[in-house]
Amino acid sequence: MARIAVIFATTSGQTARVAQHVVDVLRRGAHSVDAIEVGDNASCPPLDGYDAAIVAGSVRMGKFQRRLVEVVRAQRDVLHRKRTAFLAVSLSAARKSEPAKREVKETVARFIRETRFRPDAILPVAGALFYTKYGFFLRLVMRLISRLAGGDTDISRDYEYTDWKALTHFARRFSASLGIARAQALSS
Numbered sequence: 001m002a003r004i005a006v007i008f009a010t011t012s013g014q015t016a017r018v019a020q021h022v023v024d025v026l027r028r029g030a031h032s033v034d035a036i037e038v039g040d041n042a043s044c045p046p047l048d049g050y051d052a053a054i055v056a057g058s059v060r061m062g063k064f065q066r067r068l069v070e071v072v073r074a075q076r077d078v079l080h081r082k083r084t085a086f087l088a089v090s091l092s093a094a095r096k097s098e099p100a101k102r103e104v105k106e107t108v109a110r111f112i113r114e115t116r117f118r119p120d121a122i123l124p125v126a127g128a129l130f131y132t133k134y135g136f137f138l139r140l141v142m143r144l145i146s147r148l149a150g151g152d153t154d155i156s157r158d159y160e161y162t163d164w165k166a167l168t169h170f171a172r173r174f175s176a177s178l179g180i181a182r183a184q185a186l187s188s
């Protein structure tokens with residue numbers, strides 16, 4: 001059993017759901033898991049006591065949450081002593097076009113550049129469009145952006161693109177990799 005921190009920042013709630021899903025899968029793997037939300041005050045408890053950490057954030061206007069960047073940058077050296085993963089939630093991850101793939105790469109590269117965090121694994125995760133929860137102007141802007149990208153435009157409903165099965169698979173592989181790391185440490 002490993003102690004795992006799932007550190008996340010969310011703006012509209014989808015990354016919180018993604019983080020909770022990962023927490024549930026890891027707990028089923030008998031790990032001890034803490035979900036740590038990085039709120040507006042950009043605080044996060046020390047991560048020294050954990051064996052592994054998963055960081056999750058979402059993209060707005062090409063950037064991950066500033067507060068997540070700050071927390072990861074501050075604890076980068078501690079993170080590098082553990083097995084780690086980064087879950088990058090965005091709408092471009094839901095799209096198959098070359099520009100969308102490029103955008104995913106660029107936003108993740110920017111996060112890596114700003115934090116100098118080198119996670120062992122990176123998973124782009126398709127997020128959600130919460131038309132019914134956005135304010136009037138944001139709803140129209142998001143519909144326009146979605147239309148230009150050939151996406152969904154019915155503003156009377158929400159759209160969730162997250163592939164929960166792929167996320168389960170990722171969390172299981174992460175869980176299994178912890179067992180392997182532990183066995184290697186014991187035999188060396």
Ligand SMILES: Cc1cc2nc3c(=O)[nH]c(=O)nc-3n(C[C@H](O)[C@H](O)[C@H](O)COP(=O)(O)O)c2cc1C
Pocket residue numbers: 009010011012013014015016057058059060061062063089090091092093103126127128129130138142
């Ligand atoms: C104002 C706004 C700006 C966004 N900008 C981007 C963007 O630049 N690139 C992208 O791929 N997705 C963008 N998105 C989509 C979000 O990444 C997506 O909705 C994600 O699920 C949000 O996660 P959260 O609910 O945890 O904040 C944007 C969404 C909003 C509301």
